[in-house]
Amino acid sequence: MADTSETAQCSAVGTEAIWRLPVTVCCLPRFLPEERADALLQRAVDCAADTFSASTVFEGDVVPSVRRSRTRNDFEAPELVAAIREVLEPVEHVLGVSCRDTEPGYGLNVHNDGDFYRPHQDTDGVEFQPGRVLTFVYYLHRRPRPFRGGSLRVFDISLPVHRGEAARWEDRGWRDWEPEHNSIVFFRPTAWHEVRPVSCPSRRHEDSRFAVNGWFYRTTAGP
Ligand SMILES: O=C(O)CCC(=O)C(=O)O
Numbered sequence: 001m002a003d004t005s006e007t008a009q010c011s012a013v014g015t016e017a018i019w020r021l022p023v024t025v026c027c028l029p030r031f032l033p034e035e036r037a038d039a040l041l042q043r044a045v046d047c048a049a050d051t052f053s054a055s056t057v058f059e060g061d062v063v064p065s066v067r068r069s070r071t072r073n074d075f076e077a078p079e080l081v082a083a084i085r086e087v088l089e090p091v092e093h094v095l096g097v098s099c100r101d102t103e104p105g106y107g108l109n110v111h112n113d114g115d116f117y118r119p120h121q122d123t124d125g126v127e128f129q130p131g132r133v134l135t136f137v138y139y140l141h142r143r144p145r146p147f148r149g150g151s152l153r154v155f156d157i158s159l160p161v162h163r164g165e166a167a168r169w170e171d172r173g174w175r176d177w178e179p180e181h182n183s184i185v186f187f188r189p190t191a192w193h194e195v196r197p198v199s200c201p202s203r204r205h206e207d208s209r210f211a212v213n214g215w216f217y218r219t220t221a222g223p
């Protein structure tokens with residue numbers, strides 16, 4: 001018979017233990033018909049430089065150590081929204097969210113040489129943007145891809161098994177998603193994610209990493 005105290009010690013989950021829970025991302029490649037994606041890219045490329053402003057974080061602050069890119073909030077992409085509505089039901093199902101009583105809102109984000117967006121959540125579910133129910137990011141770029149980097153990094157949830165110990169950032173795993181032209185990703189806005197730094201040697205606007213990034217916002221009060 002094994003010594004019971006020893007058995008207990010061996011089988012117990014040690015104080016260093018952490019659970020890593022991967023975060024679900026729905027990634028749909030070749031999302032729009034090719035000509036539509038190319039036309040949308042051209043519209044993004046054709047936006048004049050002075051129609052963009054420095055991208056903001058939280059409730060509208062520009063914080064260059066956290067985020068460096070440019071955004072245009074009045075970019076119109078109705079064909080993209082229509083295509084998103086077509087796939088919404090299975091996406092909601094897989095991610096466990098409901099977009100009933102929501103409205104989409106989106107903007108065009110442009111990352112060029114040296115740009116990035118450090119790890120963040122699109123909502124903390126309580127104080128910051130609690131109405132965001134679902135995040136989508138649709139990518140556009142010229143081919144061959146004129147930049148390097150710029151992956152979307154989505155972090156695992158990492159939980160210390162033992163109560164009273166805070167989760168340590170360095171314990172988190174992650175998965176990188178390529179910002180492939182004409183692909184779209186959906187994830188829960190509470191997921192921790194970042195845009196890895198972009199290297200774009202030409203620095204030309206048309207060679208940027210373009211993304212139409214948006215959310216479905218709850219239109220009713222309450223949870
Ligand atoms: O462009 C991306 O891949 C993600 C951008 C993002 O996280 C955001 O705008 O909140």
Ligand SMILES: [Fe+2]
Binds near residue numbers: 193
């Ligand atoms: Fe984000």
